[in-house]
Amino acid sequence: MLIKVRKPSDVLSSEITPRSVYLDRRRFLQTAAVAGAGAAVGSLPLAGLAATPGAGAKLEGVVKSPYSTGEEATSRESVTSYNNFYEFGTGKDDPAANAGQMKTRPWTVVVDGHVAKPGSYDIDDIFKAHRLEERIYRLRCVEAWSMVVPWVGIPMADFLKRVEPTGSARFVAFQTLLDPEQMPGQRRAVLDWPYVEGLRLDEAMNPLTLLGVGLYGEVMPNQNGAPIRLVTPWKYGFKSIKSIVRMTLTEEMPPTSWNKSQPREYGFYANVNPEVDHPRWSQKRERRIGEFLKRDTLKYNGYGEEVASLYADMNLAKWF
Ligand SMILES: Nc1nc2c(c(=O)[nH]1)N[C@H]1C(S)=C(S)[C@@H](COP(=O)(O)O)O[C@H]1N2
Numbered sequence: 187m188l189i190k191v192r193k194p195s196d197v198l199s200s201e202i203t204p205r206s207v208y209l210d211r212r213r214f215l216q217t218a219a220v221a222g223a224g225a226a227v228g229s230l231p232l233a234g235l236a237a238t239p240g241a242g243a244k245l246e247g248v249v250k251s252p253y254s255t256g257e258e259a260t261s262r263e264s265v266t267s268y269n270n271f272y273e274f275g276t277g278k279d280d281p282a283a284n285a286g287q288m289k290t291r292p293w294t295v296v297v298d299g300h301v302a303k304p305g306s307y308d309i310d311d312i313f314k315a316h317r318l319e320e321r322i323y324r325l326r327c328v329e330a331w332s333m334v335v336p337w338v339g340i341p342m343a344d345f346l347k348r349v350e351p352t353g354s355a356r357f358v359a360f361q362t363l364l365d366p367e368q369m370p371g372q373r374r375a376v377l378d379w380p381y382v383e384g385l386r387l388d389e390a391m392n393p394l395t396l397l398g399v400g401l402y403g404e405v406m407p408n409q410n411g412a413p414i415r416l417v418t419p420w421k422y423g424f425k426s427i428k429s430i431v432r433m434t435l436t437e438e439m440p441p442t443s444w445n446k447s448q449p450r451e452y453g454f455y456a457n458v459n460p461e462v463d464h465p466r467w468s469q470k471r472e473r474r475i476g477e478f479l480k481r482d483t484l485k486y487n488g489y490g491e492e493v494a495s496l497y498a499d500m501n502l503a504k505w506f
């Protein structure tokens with residue numbers, strides 16, 4: 187689809203009000219921001235201009251969320267250079283060094299399984315159809331470090347309502363891009379590629395669950411999972427699958443990468459829980475990146491008020 191790019195002077199002030207217009211303008215501003223950021227407009231593919239907001243382009247029309255923590259965000263430098271993204275290597279600095287070449291346009295997310303509206307959803311149509319929120323969340327990695335990340339994202343429930351899960355849908359299975367050409371880490375069998383994850387449908391519908399598309403008010407850098415990744419702040423970081431190309435609504439609990447790899451160490455639920463140790467280390471404390479002293483880890487990473495009811499009758503030592 188070719189989007190006609192309008193000049194700023196074409197945007198009339200009388201155009202305000204309807205949501206469609208507002209969203210359209212946001213998209214236009216995004217495009218303008220990319221051009222302004224020095225994108226090589228002449229060399230872009232014909233239909234690619236509006237469809238290629240690069241990492242670092244400012245996202246317009248982002249609204250603040252009451253779900254944000256008041257804690258100070260971790261530095262942009264740390265959030266974008268200390269990463270886990272094994273498709274680009276197992277070192278923390280590998281993703282920032284190697285992910286830059288991944289092509290994030292065109293990009294489609296296939297939605298299938300038990301949904302009334304299956305299909306291939308274009309990433310820019312997803313951007314256009316949904317409200318973008320800034321959500322400053324704590325992220326607790328299973329390796330006992332944590333960060334505070336100012337995400338920009340789409341509430342997962344909004345996206346699910348649009349594709350309409352049917353009555354038999356009980357889980358959402360997620361899949362990352364499989365492309366060893368672009369993802370050098372996939373040439374080694376560190377994990378069984380592609381990376382897969384899953385949520386129970388009620389977890390996916392929880393208001394905290396976000397489809398992350400940006401950081402620090404800007405388009406998501408590739409190393410953080412561009413163009414779209416999951417964010418579930420009450421679960422260990424590995425649930426937050428990056429660079430999603432498929433979401434399948436299933437009846438059965440789907441397989442997940444780390445559980446397949448080390449079932450004794452990583453369960454399906456992966457809720458942050460200081461009372462249940464990892465078999466090889468304690469989960470009671472964590473090091474906030476940028477801080478010296480360790481701090482106590484909070485159950486559900488401090489989000490118990492929002493999510494504890496999801497697990498009310500479960501034995502959390504068994505369902506870790
Ligand atoms: N596809 C994919 N998604 C992934 C990973 C990965 O290796 N591959 N690592 C996970 C882990 S272990 C963590 S802690 C978070 C890290 O997200 P961040 O780099 O944006 O902080 O991404 C998660 N999502």
Ligand SMILES: [Mo]
Pocket residue numbers: 270327328329422423424
């Ligand atoms: Mo992690």
